[in-house]
Amino acid sequence: TATNNADTEDPNSEQLPERTPQQEAEIQTAVQQNNLNETAQGLLRGLTYRTAMRILQDLESKGSTVRNPSAYCSTAARKARQREDKRRGKKTDEGGTGQSA
Secondary structure (H helix, E strand, C coil), X not given: CCCCCCCCCCCCCCCCCCCCHHHHHHHHHHHHHCXXXXXXXXXXXXXXXXXXXXXXXXXXXXXXXXXXXXXXXXHHHHHXXXXXXXXXXXXXXXXXXXXXX
């Protein structure tokens, strides 16, 4: 049985982490509840389920103290991606810190 219908590969896009439909639905629900913009959604989609949910749960725990949930999630997702890339041995930026001066 073919469970993966995304057999067409786009050479310009990075491989997205595989998720079950239930996991995808959980993330989508949290994204909608927090009214996240497309940028934040795209960055979260590029992370593992576990990492994306951790960011969304952190956002939820901070409640109304976060003024811009999309910016919060975007920043957290970029930092998480850099950590994941470092673990895999990829160089993400020249300084390795992910911070600008």
